[in-house]
Amino acid sequence: MRFLIADDHAIVRKGLAGVLREEFPSAEVIEVGDAESLFKTTLRGEWDLIISEKAQAARQKKQNCKNKTFPWQLDSPRTLS
Numbered sequence: 001m002r003f004l005i006a007d008d009h010a011i012v013r014k015g016l017a018g019v020l021r022e023e024f025p026s027a028e029v030i031e032v033g034d035a036e037s038l039f040k041t042t043l044r045g046e047w048d049l050i051i052s053e054k055a056q057a058a059r060q061k062k063q064n065c066k067n068k069t070f071p072w073q074l075d076s077p078r079t080l081s
Contacts, residue, residue, distance in 0.1 A: 001027040002045065006038040006052040016051060 001024055005016050013031040020029050027048075032038050038052060 001048045003027055003029045004032070004038075004041060004047050004050045004052075005029065006032045006035075006041075006050070008033050008053065012053075 003017075003020050003024075005013050005020075007013050007016075010033065013033065017029045017031055020027060030041060032041050042050065
């Protein structure tokens with residue numbers, strides 16, 4: 001499994017990554033700290049789960065809509081329970 005965690009707060013990323021690694025020891029967990037890295041990293045293959053700070057994703061969406069390069073829509077976020 002491949003997980004991507006995007007948040008500008010390292011403590012949030014590390015905490016989520018720790019939980020995912022504990023629950024899924026064989027998973028690949030990638031952390032990024034900014035919207036540009038989030039965008040570039042998502043283009044590197046398929047992801048089973050992407051966790052992103054809503055504000056960060058919105059900033060990236062706005063920027064890339066101007067450039068018309070955003071590969072997905074964030075208007076309908078999915079919440080896991």
